[in-house]
Amino acid sequence: MATVILLRHARSTANGSGVLAGRSPGVGLDERGQVQAAALVGRLQDVPVSAVVSSPLQRCEETLAPLLADRSLEAVAEPDLSEVDYGAWTGKALKDLLNEPLWTVVQQHPSAAVFPEGEGLAHVQARAVAAVRAHDARITEEHGPGAVWVLCSHGDVIKSILADALGVHLDGFQRIVVDPCSISVVQYTQTRPFVLRTNDNGGDLKGVVPAAPPQEEPSSDATVGGATGT
Numbered sequence: 001m002a003t004v005i006l007l008r009h010a011r012s013t014a015n016g017s018g019v020l021a022g023r024s025p026g027v028g029l030d031e032r033g034q035v036q037a038a039a040l041v042g043r044l045q046d047v048p049v050s051a052v053v054s055s056p057l058q059r060c061e062e063t064l065a066p067l068l069a070d071r072s073l074e075a076v077a078e079p080d081l082s083e084v085d086y087g088a089w090t091g092k093a094l095k096d097l098l099n100e101p102l103w104t105v106v107q108q109h110p111s112a113a114v115f116p117e118g119e120g121l122a123h124v125q126a127r128a129v130a131a132v133r134a135h136d137a138r139i140t141e142e143h144g145p146g147a148v149w150v151l152c153s154h155g156d157v158i159k160s161i162l163a164d165a166l167g168v169h170l171d172g173f174q175r176i177v178v179d180p181c182s183i184s185v186v187q188y189t190q191t192r193p194f195v196l197r198t199n200d201n202g203g204d205l206k207g208v209v210p211a212a213p214p215q216e217e218p219s220s221d222a223t224v225g226g227a228t229g230t
Helices: 013-017 031-043 058-071 101-108 121-143 155-166 170-175
Strands: 003-008 049-054 075-077 148-153 183-188 193-200
Touching: 003 121, 003 155, 031 058, 049 058, 049 121, 058 075, 058 148, 101 170, 121 148, 121 155, 121 170, 121 183, 148 155, 155 170, 155 183, 155 193
Parallel strands: 003 148, 049 075, 049 148
Antiparallel strands: 003 183, 183 193
């Protein structure tokens, strides 16, 4: 299968103000986020990106704009990679949500958390994992098993995808950190995913690109004793 770069959108105006933006319209990048988005062009300069798939929300579109312009690519909008529907929590300050009874559930037992008038985190994971796997299969079919593609989404969505890839129960996904504009990398195979990077904030990404275009699907077997660095 192909290799997917999981990109969280760059810092938004809501991130900077401590507000749970959710799916609120009109939430774009702040000044720091714009700098982060522009820097993606250099961070990914050694990575041959075959395709881009994105949440349809504005902050993801703005994050990808410099990279898409540089590569002359267009992003496929995928609603199932959109932000969590936080329902009645949408638009509220995080500090005001700390005393809500549901806050503890979200922190300690997220698989049971359902936001009032919104969706549950278990549903978020189900839709996001189904979407990433479907697009990965499509891109592998179109571009071959050596393809690398970019998925741009949101913090909790990416954390839920990583939890699935790591074989971690959703109740453990709060242990995963995904910063604004960070990059995590997953390679799916026939029987298991391999997590190559998590929460990378500026490292060399050449190592996630296959050394040579593989002629067949990558092996599902892990290297006994650990990866050899080849």
